Amino acid sequence: MTKKKKKYTFRTFINDVHLWLGVASGIILFLVCLSGTILTFEKEIKSFFKEDFIVTAQTELLTIEELRDKLEKEGEVTRVLIPTTHTTPYQFTVKTSPKQRRGTTYYVNQYTGDYTADTKTAIDDFFMTMFKLHRWLLLDIPIGRPIVGIATIIFIILSISGIVLWFPKKLKWKSFKPGFKIKFSANWKRINHDLHNTLGFYTCIFLLIMSLTGLCWSFEGYRNIASDVLGAKVFGNRGGGTKLTSNLKPHESPVSIATILDTVNKEFPHQGKIYLSFPPNETGVYSVRKYNEEGLSPVISDQLKLDLNAKVRSKEIFAEKPLNEKITALIKPLHMGDIFGLFSKTIYFIACLIATSLPVTGVIIWINKLKKKKKRKPKQ
Structure with missing residues (x-):
């Protein structure tokens, strides 16, 4: 009797997509994730050696x-x-x-x-190499950037398809339970499968956040679409925002920087470090960022632009911004994991470490399946 061919289901299609995209992009994703893991605590490691x-x-x-x-x-x-x-x-x-x-x-x-x-130092050189590996695979920027971008898109597809495959065929609690834990008492093949399946599930949301935000550096078109969808410019403050010129009248003299700082502390009375950018020329203004050290996030700042006579020209309080502007302002800390300081960095480090392991455990699963098929194949 001839065996009936198995139906090519939607789940089989998702499995094939997950498999072949993972195999095709495995080395690139491994390098990008590994360098991202190392870069998570870049500032802390650098300061330790300085x-x-x-x-x-x-x-x-x-x-x-x-x-x-x-x-x-x-x-x-x-x-x-x-x-x-x-x-x-x-x-x-x-x-x-x-x-x-x-x-x-x-x-x-x-x-x-x-x-x-x-x-x-040598540590700075090492982290610069990791940065170039993460962003451009150590290639020329016009070549490396789109390759990393395409690999990131593949990673998003892998993350979503992985979640679909994580769900069991029978939606019963008994079928769900194995997906939440790693069975260390099993053989090494089962442990490897659980490491891929279970750890991938737990880190999926963080990996999607990293990937979706990371594409903002890879493709200008994606960045523009994200800006349109959010209704606020992604990386809109890279050039320092709106350029203002001083309204100082001819008979007025510029005030001291101490007076400028007094105004900053009156406008923002909370404790926190201050970044003061000096006017670029005689007709420029001061740009100031002040961080709230008691705030929820160490990367959030309130901003002022002050004229040479200490008059406030513009004021931005982060807490008062609309949600879409908050999101666009936080794209970089959301990608890098420093949005909540050491707590979020630790989570991101673990998530990146797991992401680095996924191409490895995935390839091992694939090789094991190939071996299994060869054993099943009847001899001629």
Whole structure:
């Protein structure tokens, strides 16, 4: 008797899509997820290996103007980070050459004016390599970026199809139970299957968030569509927002930076570090971001633009923004996992680590199935 052919069901189709897309993109997804895992705690690892710039609190602070004047021999001073603690140095950003886009960080003792540049180390080089691997696979940007983007789209399809396959054929609690746990007492093939199936289920929501936000860096078209759907520009503040010019009248003199900071603290009375960007020219204005250290998220800031006479030109309180603008402003921290500080970073690290393992466990499942089919094949 000839065996009846099994029907090609929707579930079989989803299984085939999941299998072949996973096999085709496995190496790329492994490298992207591995580098993403390493980058999760980049700041913490870098700070651990850096030499401490020790500041001893004294009775009198030097003014920001005095500190800036000392640094101007190094290049164009563009901004300063003012911490909340007295023993943490100020951090000035200095463009040491016109070619520099972001500038060099200088740690400055706010009491003595002593400073040191944040020099690059082997750790910095390592993380830059991981960044390039994560974003462009160490290839030229025009080649590597779309490859990573396409792999990310595949990862989204794999995540969704994986959830569909996680659901058992019979929707009964008895059938659901095995999908929630890893049976470590079973043989290695079953453990490998559970590692893929169960861990993939638990991390799916985080992997989808990472993937959907990650595409904003890969494709301009996707970014524009996301902006249209959300009704707010994704990465809209990359250029610093609206460029304002000073309304200072000819008979008026610019106020001191101390007065500017007083205005900032009156507008935003909460405790938190302050990023103060200096006017780019004589007709520019101050741009300020202040973080609330007691807030829910350490990456959320309220923003001000202040004229040279300390008058408020624009004010943005994050809590008062519409939901769509909040979402677009949080695309980067949502992707990187630092939206809730160490707590969310730890979750993202575990999720990324699991994501790195999924191509490996998936390929092992596929190889085991191929071996099983060969054994079943009747000899001629």
